[in-house]
Amino acid sequence: MPIHGLSPTAYPPNPAHFDIEKVIRPNILALHPYRCARDDYKEGILLDANENALGHSISTQASSSDASVYDPMLDMDLHRYPDPSHDSIKTRIAALRDVSGVDHVFLGVGSDEVIDLLMRVCVAPGKEKILITPPTYGMYSVCAQVNDIGVVKCPLELSGQAGEGGTEGRFSLKVEEVKKAINADASIKLIFLCSPGNPTGTKLPLESIRTILDYENFKGIVVVDEAYIDFADEGSSAVSLVKEYDNICVMQTLSKSFGLAAIRLGVAIAKPPLIQVLTNTKAPYNISSPTAHLALSALSPSSLATMQSKIKTLIDSRAALLKSLSGIAHLGLGSSIGSNDANFVMVPVLSKDGSRPDNVRAQKVYKSLAEENGVVVRFRGNEPGCEGCLRITVGSEEENATVIRKLELVLKQF
Ligand SMILES: Cc1ncc(COP(=O)(O)O)c(C=O)c1O
Structure with a gap:
């Protein structure tokens, strides 16, 4: 059954083993989208x-x-009512991310809406599954549960040093394990990869993603969540793979590098068939006019220049924060465990003698920072491979100085 509203193309899909009409749920493929007044x-x-x-x-x-x-x-x-399609925003995003046009871009109410929508269009409740790679962003599992979808977990590599690249080192993708999970369960429709990861702060090599895209036993879609991509090195984005592959969907957001978490604007970048399916399924006016107005301003050339300059400042501050954290390592703080590709760092609180990551001490430090010192970070010690870890968002220069001063104080206390 053809996808409603999609212009026919003469090109065969890449990879050849991918057929979007077998991935999208039949009720969604058959959908005649709601036609709103403003469409006419x-x-x-x-x-x-x-x-x-x-x-x-x-x-x-x-x-x-x-x-x-x-x-x-x-x-x-x-x-x-707002414009149902917001093509002017999509045109600017397509130009910024170097994809060919508005038919490659979908806008959601934050990436969180895109996550939910992808599950709803692809994965049959009570029958089919997604695959995630813990430690990872918590919404994939929450959303799966809401939609009554199964979750297969294939943890990232949890030992070794971060940033070693390839399939070695902490928080790299275990590609062979992902393949085994796919072979063991034909009901996996979506694979959620987070790059740079939350809470790992570690980007995934494009070659690992490419291997999964090419793996012919996986007939579904690889979703790459790039909420933090602008804080990673240039050339890290999987959007470059969208040109080649029909079975990838890259999610981005204006919540992080653009500093616009309040407006709730998330982006999906993929080949036109998947974008058309998402468009057919979304609520008719999901993006509000105030959000659209602010997003369009944020995508103007002068705003983009400001954004780039703020990203540079935050990347420099990230390096300075890591240096300051290593300056208080003697108080029982380990080195950051990710490769620090996002706007946060993950540092393990160690036992007092510095011999091992210590969740009990970390929780005391976390609580005291928040409740007695007015500094709120995130305890992530219960995530696999993250024992004792606090996730600290890179703040302003002043905030970073305060977090170090308070952390030093609290580490001396506990
Ligand atoms: C990895 C990741 N994806 C998505 C989101 C949510 O993004 P949005 O604000 O666009 O819904 C977050 C927010 O923290 C995140 O860490």
Whole structure:
């Protein structure tokens, strides 16, 4: 059954073993998407969508604590439903990420919506599964449970030094184990890889991803979550593989490098058939007008230049933070365990004698930092391969100085 709304192409799929029509659930393939009022006509006296003809009711005084400051957001047509497709945003994202056009880009309410949507379109509840590689982002499992989808776990390599590359070293992908898991269970439809990983902070080599894409026993889709990609070295992004492969979907977000977590804008980049399926399935107006307005501004050339400069500052601060952390290592703090490719670092709190990672001490340090010292980091010691670990987001220069000062204080205490 052809995908509704997809222009026919003459090209055979790559890899040859991939057939999207066998991956997408039959009820989704058969779907005739909801046609909203704005799909038909965009201009004229718009009396077709039961909007409020008198406009919004937000008073200028209510919009700001300072009545003299006018909020330009109020000039937007807030009484109108938003554009269902937001092609202007997609065009800018396609140019930024170097894919050929809007038909390669899907916009979601954060990557979290994209994760959920991918599961809903591909994986049959109560029957089929996803594969994840712990330690990894917690939403994959939560979302799978919500959708009544099974989860196969194939842990990353948990020993050795991080950043050794290839299939060796901590937090690398165990490609042969992933293949074994695929062979053992034909119901795996999606493989979620996180690069750079959360909480590992470690990017995956593109060659490992390519090996799974090429593995003919896997007929599903490889989803690469690149929420932190802009903090990694140039050339690390799996978007370069989207040009070649039909069975990859790369997720990105404006929540991290763009500093826009509040607006909730996530991105999926893939070949047009999968993008069309996601578009057919989403709620008609998932991206709000205020979000779209801010996202478009964030993607202007001058905003992108500011973003690049902030990324550089955060990368420099990450190095400085790691250096400062090593300066207090004698208090029982190990070296960072990931390869530090994201905007956070993972450091193990050790036993007082420094002989081993210590979850009990780490939890005391974590709690005291938050409750007595006003510094909130994340305890990640219960994740596989992360014993004793605190995940510390790279902050501003001042915040980083404070976290070090407080950590030093607390490590002396416990
Ligand atoms: C790996 C990873 N993916 C996705 C997300 C969620 O991103 P968004 O804010 O776009 O929903 C996060 C947020 O922390 C994350 O760490």
